[in-house]
Amino acid sequence: MASEEVRIFPLTDLTGTRYDLLDRLILELEAEGLRVTEAKIPYEFMRNGNSLLSIRKM
16 A cells, blocks of 8 residues: 555556546545646656656645
8 A cells, every 4th residue: 555645657548548537536536535636747658648647645
């Protein structure tokens, strides 16, 4: 179990499309009292794969 933070990367499938249920996941995690942030990173792992999701306890 992660004690401070979980990061999810990349936020796209292999075609570079953002995962369909990502926004719903973010809302559900926030409703559980977690701090969720999406951040751009300085490199692109794959097409459109330049964002990561950070999930932290509040």
